[in-house]
Amino acid sequence: MKITSFAFSLLLFVTAAAKAQTPAPAAPPAAPVVVMPPQPPDVPAEKYGKDGKINPGFIASHEKFLGIAKEGKTQLLFLGDSITAGWAGSGKEVWAKAFSAYTPANFGIGGDRTQHVLWRIQNGELEGIKPKAAVLMIGTNNVGSDPAEGIAKGVTAIVETIRAKQPQAKILLLAVFPRGDKPTGKLGAANEKLKQVNAIISKLDDGKNIFFLDIGDKFPQPEGALTKEIMPDFLHLSTAGYQIWADAIGPKLAELMK
Numbered sequence: 094m095k096i097t098s099f100a101f102s103l104l105l106f107v108t109a110a111a112k113a114q115t116p117a118p119a120a121p122p123a124a125p126v127v128v129m130p131p132q133p134p135d136v137p138a139e140k141y142g143k144d145g146k147i148n149p150g151f152i153a154s155h156e157k158f159l160g161i162a163k164e165g166k167t168q169l170l171f172l173g174d175s176i177t178a179g180w181a182g183s184g185k186e187v188w189a190k191a192f193s194a195y196t197p198a199n200f201g202i203g204g205d206r207t208q209h210v211l212w213r214i215q216n217g218e219l220e221g222i223k224p225k226a227a228v229l230m231i232g233t234n235n236v237g238s239d240p241a242e243g244i245a246k247g248v249t250a251i252v253e254t255i256r257a258k259q260p261q262a263k264i265l266l267l268a269v270f271p272r273g274d275k276p277t278g279k280l281g282a283a284n285e286k287l288k289q290v291n292a293i294i295s296k297l298d299d300g301k302n303i304f305f306l307d308i309g310d311k312f313p314q315p316e317g318a319l320t321k322e323i324m325p326d327f328l329h330l331s332t333a334g335y336q337i338w339a340d341a342i343g344p345k346l347a348e349l350m351k
Contacts (some may be wrong), residue, residue, distance in 0.1 A: 099302070100285075100293065101175045102140050107349060114214055115165060124287075129277060131140065131238075132206070132208050133207050133243065133247075134206060134207045134235050134239045134243045134244050134246060134247030135207065135208070135211070135243065135246035135247045135249070135250045136208055137208060137211040137212035137215050137216075138207050138208040138209065138211075139151065139152075139209070139212055140202075140204065142312065148230070150165075150202075150203075150236065151202060151204075151205075151209065152346055153220070154202045155202075155213055155216070155217075158200045158213070158218045159217045159218060159220075160199075161198050161200075162198075162217065162218055162219070162221045162222050163220075163221045164221070164222055165221050166196055166199070166221055167196060167197070167198040167222045167224050168195050168224050168225050168226075168350070169195035169196065169197040169198070169224060169225065169226050169227075169228070169346070169350060170197070170198050170200060170222070170224045170226070170227040170228070170262070171197065171198070171199045171200060171201060171202070171227075171228045172200050172210055172227060172228070172229045172231065172251070172255075173200075173205070173228075173229065173230045173231050174201060174202065174203060174204065174206075174208070174210075174213070174231055174233065175201065175202070175204060175205075175329060176201070176230065176233070176270060176328070176329060176330060177199065177200075177201025177202035177230060177231075177300065178199065178201035178202060179201070179329055179330055180201065180202050180335065181199055181201075182201050183329075183330060183331055183334070183335060184330065184332065184334075184338075184339075185290075185309040186244075186332065187242040187332065187335040187336050187338075187341075188335070189341050190339075191339035191343060192339070195225075195226075195346070195350050200213070200218055200220075204234060205234060206231075206232075206234045206235045206238075206239075206247070207231055207232055207235055207244060207247025207248055207250070207251060208247060208332075210231050211250050211251050211254060214251065214255065214258065215254060219254075219255065219259055219262050220258075220332040222259075223259070223261060223262075224259060224262045225261070225263065225349065225350050226262055226263045226264070226265060226346065226349040226350055227255055227259065227262050227263075227264050227265070228267065228342065228346070229248075229251060229252065229255070229263045229264060229265070229266050229267065230266075230267035230268075230269060230270065231247075231248060231251065231269070232244045232245075232247065232248055232287070232290055233269050233270070233272055233287065233328070235247065236283045236286055236287065237283075238326075241286050241287075241289035241290045241293065241323070242288075242289075242293065244280065244286075244290045245289075245290050245293035245294050248266075248290070248294045248297075249294065249297060252264060252294075252297055252303060253313035256302065256303070260302075262301045262305075263302055263304065263349040264297040264302060264304065265304050265306060265342060265346065265349060266294060266297060266298070266303055266304065266305045266306070267305075267306055267307070267308065267342070268287075268291040268294070268295070268305070268306070268308070268309055269287045269290055269291060270308075270309055270312065271284050271287065271309045271312060271314070271319060272284055272287065272324075272327060272328045273318055273319040273324065273327030273328070274314045274325070274327070275327060277318055277323070278318040278319040278320065278324070278327045279317060279318045280314065280317055280319070289315060291301030291307060293310075295307070304349070306341075306342065306345060308338065308341035308342065310317065311337050311338075311340075311341045312324065312337060315328075323337065
């Protein structure tokens with residue numbers, strides 16, 4: 094049967110009208126907002142993402158460290174956050190020259206707070222190894238959420254755990270490095286809180302097994318501000334910054350590694 098142009102136009106009109114009356118598919122429901130309970134700085138905790146799930150990068154790094162620990166070769170252990178993890182980045186060449194003779198291992202994870210390091214060392218990272226010394230620097234990521242006293246409690250819990258699990262290891266406890274406000278690098282309120290933390294944890298030094306060392310003044314601070322040459326973002330270190338760190342702890346480490 095031949096369809097006239099009028100009939101064809103009418104068919105298109107009816108089809109278009111039917112489509113217009115068809116309801117659009119419902120939008121998918123919004124993802125629920127996950128409100129995580131607070132994590133006290135001195136209570137071991139895994140690191141969670143904004144979706145409420147355990148951070149996959151955190152777990153992947155932890156499992157990598159477990160493998161290194163099981164090898165049982167580590168004689169010098171570094172524990173910390175992204176500043177410590179940076180030894181494998183900007184500090185790679187400095188690390189090789191300064192510490193390779195000590196059979197070192199770097200157990201630093203970006204974004205870690207005291208509670209995260211505490212969880213890691215209570216869940217296998219100190220198993221299978223017998224290091225002569227451990228270098229610990231942690232706490233700067235707690236600044237935005239915890240008081241100085243709480244951060245110091247977290248650091249203390251980590252030190253006590255290392256002592257319990259690795260009694261033969263000497264602990265070189267570093268003061269938390271200074272950090273500057275953006276974009277000027279000025280040493281602001283966050284740095285003042287860290288000074289309070291460092292004053293508290295300095296008392297952990299017993300002259301026998303725990304040695305506190307504050308190398309913060311080694312990082313240039315002209316006119317009360319950090320420099321981009323040493324700390325490009327006023328928190329993390331450049332290669333030159335890692336050289337300053339290595340030079341500052343070298344003599345003490347040589348003593349502890351005997």
